Amino acid sequence: MxxxxxxxxxxxxxxxxxxxxxxxxxxxxxxxxxxxxxxxxxxxxxxxxxxxxxxxxxxxxxxxxxxxxxxxxxxxxxxxxxxxxxxxxxxxxxxxxxxxxxxxxxxxxxxxxxxxxxxxxAPVLEPEQIPFAADVRAESYPLEVDGETWLIGAVSMGNPHAVLLVDDVDSAPVETLGPKIEHHERFPQRVNAGFLQIQSRTQARLRVFERGVGETRACGTGACAAMVAARLRDLVDDEVQIQLPGGTLTIHWSGPDRPVTMTGxxxxxxxxxxxx
The missing domain is CATH 3.10.310.10 (Diaminopimelate Epimerase; Chain A, domain 1)
Incomplete structure (x- = not known):
C-alpha cells in the first residue's frame, strides 16, 4: 500500500x-x-x-x-x-x-x-467517567506508587489524565514515575501523567508522559487537564500560559461545565x- x-x-x-x-x-x-x-x-x-x-x-x-x-x-x-x-x-x-x-x-x-x-x-471530572477508581469526586486524590503517596488531579479531556504538582519540572521524575502512573491499576484504560509547576496565577510549566508514547514535547489535552486541575484548587486564573518543552499554549477555562479553549x-x- x-x-x-x-x-x-x-x-x-x-x-x-x-x-x-x-x-x-x-x-x-x-x-x-x-x-x-x-x-x-x-x-x-x-x-x-x-x-x-x-x-x-x-x-x-x-x-x-x-x-x-x-x-x-x-x-x-x-x-x-x-x-x-x-x-x-x-x-x-x-x-x-x-x-x-x-x-x-x-x-x-x-x-x-x-x-x-x-x-x-467541558472536562469530565466524575471518576467513573474518566475512568478512575475512586469512591467520590474530589479536587485531588492520593495515589500510591511503590509505597509512596502522590497527590493527583484526575481529569478527562476525552482521554484520561493524572496531574501532579511539582516544585520544578526540570527535576521531576517524569521518566521513572510517568510509566508507573500510566499503568496504575486505578486507571483501567491507562492514563497520561502530567507534571505541573505553577509559576504564577497566569503562568505554568508542564511535562507530560503520554500513554502508549512516552514523554512528548507537548500535549494539548494534557495542558487543558493541567489547567483544570490547577483551577479547581484555585491556583490559577481563568487563562494561563502553559509552557511545555516544545513551546507555549494558551488555555482558558472559566469553571465547571464550561468548555476548555486551547490556542496554539x-x-x-x-x-x-x-x-x-
Whole structure:
C-alpha cells in the first residue's frame, strides 16, 4: 500500500497526517507502528487519519493512533494540525470546522495569525467517567506508587489524565514515575501523567508522559487537564500560559461545565509517500 502523507507538529508533538478521503487507507496496528517508527518509517508520536463524517452536521471525522498502534480518543495538538492539514490539502475552505472524534465533536477555528483555537469541550471530572477508581469526586486524590503517596488531579479531556504538582519540572521524575502512573491499576484504560509547576496565577510549566508514547514535547489535552486541575484548587486564573518543552499554549477555562479553549500553533514539516 502506497500512502501519501504529511509530517506536521504542534510544539514538537509530531504527527503523520493521512488523507483518508482522497485515497483509500486500511490501517492495522502493525502498519501504524511502522509509520511511527523513527528508524524504519516516517517517525511520529501519533498517526492522524482524516475521514468523511458520519453525521451531517460535522465537516470531517478525525481518528488518532498512538505510536504503539492503539487508537485513542483525543489529541489537542493533533486537532490543531488537523485544522491546518485539511485547509492546506484543500479539503475545505472553511475557517471554522466541526470534527467528529471518538470522544465527541470538536470545534476548530483557524485564526488570522496562523494559530488554531480548539474548543475542547467541558472536562469530565466524575471518576467513573474518566475512568478512575475512586469512591467520590474530589479536587485531588492520593495515589500510591511503590509505597509512596502522590497527590493527583484526575481529569478527562476525552482521554484520561493524572496531574501532579511539582516544585520544578526540570527535576521531576517524569521518566521513572510517568510509566508507573500510566499503568496504575486505578486507571483501567491507562492514563497520561502530567507534571505541573505553577509559576504564577497566569503562568505554568508542564511535562507530560503520554500513554502508549512516552514523554512528548507537548500535549494539548494534557495542558487543558493541567489547567483544570490547577483551577479547581484555585491556583490559577481563568487563562494561563502553559509552557511545555516544545513551546507555549494558551488555555482558558472559566469553571465547571464550561468548555476548555486551547490556542496554539500548528506547523507543516514536509510531504511524502511511503510504501507499507
Amino acid at each position: 502506497r500512502l501519501r502523507f504529511t509530517k506536521m507538529h504542534g510544539l514538537g508533538n509530531d504527527f503523520v497526517m493521512l488523507d483518508g478521503i482522497s485515497q483509500r487507507i486500511k490501517l492495522s496496528p502493525q502498519k501504524i507502528r511502522r509509520l511511527a517508527d523513527r528508524h524504519l518509517g516516517v517517525g511520529c508520536d501519533q498517526v492522524l487519519l482524516v475521514e468523511s463524517p458520519r453525521t451531517p452536521d460535522a465537516d470531517f471525522r478525525y481518528r488518532i493512533f498512538n505510536a504503539d498502534g492503539g487508537e485513542v480518543e483525543n489529541c489537542g495538538n493533533g486537532a490543531r494540525c488537523f485544522a491546518r492539514f485539511v485547509r492546506e490539502r484543500r479539503l475545505t475552505g472553511k475557517h471554522r470546522l466541526l470534527v467528529e472524534t471518538a470522544s465527541g465533536t470538536l470545534e476548530l477555528n483557524l485564526l488570522d495569525d496562523g494559530r488554531v483555537s480548539v474548543d475542547m469541550g 500553533p500548528a506547523t507543516t514539516v514536509f510531504h511524502g509517500q511511503i510504501v507499507i
